[in-house]
Amino acid sequence: xxxQKTTEHAIRVMxxxxxxxxxxxxVNVLHxxxxxxxxxxxxxxxxxxxxxxxxxxxxxxxxxxxARDLDKIYLYEIVGVVEGLDDYDRCxxxxxxxxxxxxxxxxxxxxxxxxxxKELMYNTSLADLQQFTREKI
Numbered sequence: 001x002x003x004q005k006t007t008e009h010a011i012r013v014m015x016x017x018x019x020x021x022x023x024x025x026x027v028n029v030l031h032x033x034x035x036x037x038x039x040x041x042x043x044x045x046x047x048x049x050x051x052x053x054x055x056x057x058x059x060x061x062x063x064x065x066x067a068r069d070l071d072k073i074y075l076y077e078i079v080g081v082v083e084g085l086d087d088y089d090r091c092x093x094x095x096x097x098x099x100x101x102x103x104x105x106x107x108x109x110x111x112x113x114x115x116x117x118k119e120l121m122y123n124t125s126l127a128d129l130q131q132f133t134r135e136k137i
Contacts, residue, residue, distance in 0.1 A: 007082045009036050010044055011129075014078055017054065017066050018130040024063030044082070051081040070127035079121055088117055 003011070012034055017025065027045055031038045045064055048054045055067040066073065079085060091098030092110040100107070 003079065004083045006040075006044060007079055009034075009041070010048065010078050010082045011075070012036070013041070013044065014048070014053065014066070014073065014126055015129050017064065018070050018073075018126040021066055021070065021130075024057060024061070024065045026063045030064070047081055048078075051077070053077060053081065066126070070130055071125045073126045074122060075124040075129075076118075076121035085121075088114060088121075 002008075013030060013036070016030070016034060025033075027038065027042045030036065030045070031041050034041075036044075045054065045056070049056050049064070049067075052067050053073060054064045056062065056064050076085065091104050092106050093104045095104045098104045098107055100111075104110075
């Protein structure tokens, strides 16, 4: 299982802003630095801004920066804004009636993975990601 492409881009942008937390970046600069399509990135940044994860300042020296401290922005928030968290509660095989009482063939293995994914998202902040990212962005 992978994150959706937009979620991958959102995590990359947020991590880039975390590594460079003292600066503001225009969409144009982020587009060039991260090689994400310009219009697509503009819409993504708008979503992140509306969710309160980034703040934007207009004007010549404006741009985007993180809206909160690194240790107060968690992976689940970024994923939630972009793709939502519903897919992480659904049956991996797509059955509408999958539960412990009526399991699909992968149910009991999938719920363990689901639990670990949720723990990862709810316990991983940008501060955690930022420390391992300097060379990868």
